[in-house]
Amino acid sequence: MIYRKRGSVVRWENGTLVRVTECGVAIEEGGVFRCAPESSSPESSSRRVVESSRGMVMHDADAIRALVQPPLSIERLIVSHGVAEHECEGREWREEAQRVHLAIRHDHLRVLIDLGDSTTRRLDDSTTRRKATRLGDTIAALARSETAERAAPARLRLAPNVTAALLPALVGLAPPNVRLVQTAGGIDGYGNPIVEAEGEPWPNWYRPSYRVRPMRMPLNLRLQCDVTEMDRDRPMAVALLAPVAGLVLRVLVIDGARVYPATVRVARIDAVASEREWYPYGGGSFGAELML
Numbered sequence: 632m633i634y635r636k637r638g639s640v641v642r643w644e645n646g647t648l649v650r651v652t653e654c655g656v657a658i659e660e661g662g663v664f665r666c667a668p669e670s671s672s673p674e675s676s677s678r679r680v681v682e683s684s685r686g687m688v689m690h691d692a693d694a695i696r697a698l699v700q701p702p703l704s705i706e707r708l709i710v711s712h713g714v715a716e717h718e719c720e721g722r723e724w725r726e727e728a729q730r731v732h733l734a735i736r737h738d739h740l741r742v743l744i745d746l747g748d749s750t751t752r753r754l755d756d757s758t759t760r761r762k763a764t765r766l767g768d769t770i771a772a773l774a775r776s777e778t779a780e781r782a783a784p785a786r787l788r789l790a791p792n793v794t795a796a797l798l799p800a801l802v803g804l805a806p807p808n809v810r811l812v813q814t815a816g817g818i819d820g821y822g823n824p825i826v827e828a829e830g831e832p833w834p835n836w837y838r839p840s841y842r843v844r845p846m847r848m849p850l851n852l853r854l855q856c857d858v859t860e861m862d863r864d865r866p867m868a869v870a871l872l873a874p875v876a877g878l879v880l881r882v883l884v885i886d887g888a889r890v891y892p893a894t895v896r897v898a899r900i901d902a903v904a905s906e907r908e909w910y911p912y913g914g915g916s917f918g919a920e921l922m923l
Contacts, residue, residue: 632659632720634821635669636841640713641684643692650681655841664844684712691731698770699735706741707734722822730911735770738778740892742769742883743871744792747911762908765790769870769883776883776890783893784866784886786901787923793868793882795910795918796875797897798852803831804878809856809900813849814917820845837914850914854921856903861920868895897923 639652657666688710699705709732716725731746746762789797798811805811813835815827820838828834828849836845868882878897883890904920 632821633657634659634717634719634838634841636715636717638713638715639681639684640711641681641688642709642711643688644709645707648685648689650685652681657841657844659844666842684714687712687729691729695731695733695766698767700774702737703770703774704736705733706736707732709733717818717822719822724818724822726818728911735773737773737776740773740776740778740872740883742773743874744769745796745911746792748909762792765792765869772869772885772890773883776892779891781884781891781893783895784884786862786865787884787895788861788865788867789880789882789921789923790867790869791904791908791918791920792910793871793880793918794854794903794921795908795916796871796912797878797880797921798854798916798918799913800875800877801854802849802852805854806898806900808858809854809903811849812853812855814851814853816851817915819850825850848914851909851917852913852915853907853917854900854903854919856900858902859905860902861904861922865922868893895923899923 634657637654642649654669655666656669657664692708692710695708696705712729714727717723729748733744735742744766801811810829813828813833815825817825819825819835821836823835825835833847833849835850837848837850838845866884866886868884870883871880872883872892873881880895880897882893882895884893900921900923902922907917907919910916910918
């Protein structure tokens with residue numbers, strides 16, 4: 632089996648703009664996996680993609696930097712936009728992706744924010760506006776946060792971005808009152824349609840790069856529960872303060888007028904909202920407001 636990838640990406644990282652255009656091939660034969668770069672002459676279309684991507688990432692980086700003011704500081708900011716063309720066994724497909732990774736400090740606290748989309752950017756999209764509003768609210772909450780850790784509330788809501796980060800850890804461990812489902816839509820690492828699926832064996836394959844062998848795993852995860860109504864009086868975990876560790880989350884909690892860090896262990900899930908947003912965790916994850 633022969634797979635080829637050709638693409639361009641522009642990445643803004645802590646003030647440095649990086650442009651990369653490359654082609655590569657991966658060959659699987661007799662249980663052996665081999666990969667290597669391939670030479671390719673630059674095309675005017677690739678140059679246009681790079682220039683368009685440059686404008687996007689510079690715009691987003693400037694907008695985020697303007698939101699973060701003292702006493703907060705940006706520890707790390709990566710904004711990227713890329714377009715890739717794939718070919719595998721006669722199947723051809725094209726993908727466009729944008730990503731933001733942001734780490735913001737307040738004293739010894741560090742909020743981690745990952746945003747992304749796997750489709751063409753639409754500035755008037757309601758999901759884009761919601762994510763931008765939530766980012767601004769999270770930054771404002773961090774600025775007024777207590778820095779000493781407090782005990783987590785007995786009952787809590789998770790914001791969609793926090794839920795999305797949790798979902799890959801729930802594979803094989805989801806509580807019995809919820810279902811973890813692969814959402815249909817898009818193309819997997821072998822050029823096959825991603826289908827609706829639930830439970831092992833997962834039917835699709837994840838290929839993060841031509842340099843690694845694809846792995847069978849769920850893509851575009853979502854969590855479903857018969858109960859979808861949220862108790863708006865419960866405190867809300869709005870952002871991660873550390874990467875997810877199993878079913879343990881260290882989060883920033885808004886609890887009435889107070890904002891503080893807390894550590895939450897997921898033991899049960901009471902409800903999952905029906906409105907979802909895509910985030911770049913694992914092979915893709917649809918976050919929804921969740922109630923513990």
